[in-house]
Amino acid sequence: MIVSDIQAVRDSLVGVGIDVDEIFHLTPEGQVTGLDPERGTYRSRAVFSDPDCNSWLLQEITTRLPGRIDTGVTAFGSASDLASAMRRAENRSDWYAEYMAAEQSGAELPQ
Numbered sequence: 001m002i003v004s005d006i007q008a009v010r011d012s013l014v015g016v017g018i019d020v021d022e023i024f025h026l027t028p029e030g031q032v033t034g035l036d037p038e039r040g041t042y043r044s045r046a047v048f049s050d051p052d053c054n055s056w057l058l059q060e061i062t063t064r065l066p067g068r069i070d071t072g073v074t075a076f077g078s079a080s081d082l083a084s085a086m087r088r089a090e091n092r093s094d095w096y097a098e099y100m101a102a103e104q105s106g107a108e109l110p111q
Helices: 006-015 079-088 093-105
Strands: 024-027 030-033 044-049 055-060
Touching: 006 055, 024 055, 079 093
Parallel strands: none
Antiparallel strands: 024 030, 024 044, 044 055
């Protein structure tokens, strides 16, 4: 499962009683406990199982690679994702739309 903030998602899952393994990242030397120090895209991960014993891998993606998303569509997976984007937009209503569209498409964010 792709997430933009693995720590927040893990905390949320643990908060509702789901047993999620510790976050880890991969290095040339192997797996290391904790977030990737640079919060690099595709690097930090965590695993949990559902009641049917299916394993799920959370993977933090901080920057979308070109061509990985439809840049013509702006969508949010939940109200929480939209609220987070709005908080990051710092209540500047004059550029909400520009900010959120750029964030979803992977374009440079407005300043």
